[in-house]
Amino acid sequence: MSAAASASPIGVFDSGVGGLSVLRALRAELPHERYIYVADSGHAPYGERDDAHVIARSDAIARYLREQHSIKALVVACNTATAAAIKLMRQDHADLPIVGIEPALKPAAASSKTGVVGVMATRSTLQSEKFQTLLASLNGKARFVLQACDGLVDAIEREDAIQKGAACSDYTRAMGRFGSSEGEIDTLVLGCTHYPFVELELRRAIGDTVVLMEGGAPVARQTRRLLADKQLLAEPEALADGSTLFFTTGKAEMLANAARRWLRLEAAVSALQIA
Ligand code: DGL
DSSP: OOHHHHTSOEEEEESSGGGHHHHHHHHHHOTTOOEEEEEOGGGOOSTTSOHHHHHHHHHHHHHHHHHHHOOSEEEEOOHHHHHHHHHHHHHHTTTSOEEOOOOOHHHHHHHOSSSEEEEEEOHHHHHSHHHHHHHHHTTTTOEEEEEEOTTHHHHHHTTOHHHHHHHHHHHHHHHOOBSSSTTSBOEEEEOSTTGGGGHHHHHHHHOSSSEEEOSHHHHHHHHHHHHHHTTOOOOOOOOOTTSEEEEESSOHHHHHHHHHHHHOOOOOEEEOOOO
8 A cells, every 4th residue: 555545544433522432542552643533413322313324424424534534444433333334334435444343242251250241332232233143142151231321422422410420320220230249240341432431420330340341442453453454554753733633513612622521632623514
């Protein structure tokens, strides 16, 4: 692949601010890369909509990133979009490396001592064929307690402290007992990229000892492997500010606040309309 292609940015998208948890891991793993982040907050939450909506949005964003930014790879930083759309996206963009994210059930089952693993995700992710296949492949490896968390993405998007706290406390209570004794959930999979941003609220509800599993770091490592395979890794050079560009179909201020808070970045966010 040419030097020009390896200098192209990596596209990253999510239904909103959640994908910043993946972008954070990507920037740590691959600090010499340029990134274009798209938050589709104007069309969120994906997880309480039907597949057709998520597929159409994912397709429109992928086309935008290719046409306007000539991305060299795409990271689908959304469990819901990965479950609903990644198969089609790989068919439609066979020449583009695409990395998706899925709930970290396998490592959770492998490391849980009590053998009881909690999984929080969107309704759509839990109902998806992709997730059900993953779950079936781990039959007998652990007992999984699944919890759809309607409203939690919305509360995170709106930075609604009361709603975030209430949702975390209600949903974890509904899952049963957390702890390290027999029958208790000792490992909690955060199966939505928004949820790392309510870690404090979750900790308040379940305590400090439960292991939280998120998917950002494995996605970043997989992105590195894929780029290396295709000789698309950027040259190691110091990048100036502005090497990550932010776009949103929602409120610019919301994404700028989230980037400041979670990535410690003063981001100039551009508003975007993708039909
Ligand atoms: N961050 C998305 C995920 O990982 C949230 C989906 C939504 O908008 O409901 O599933």
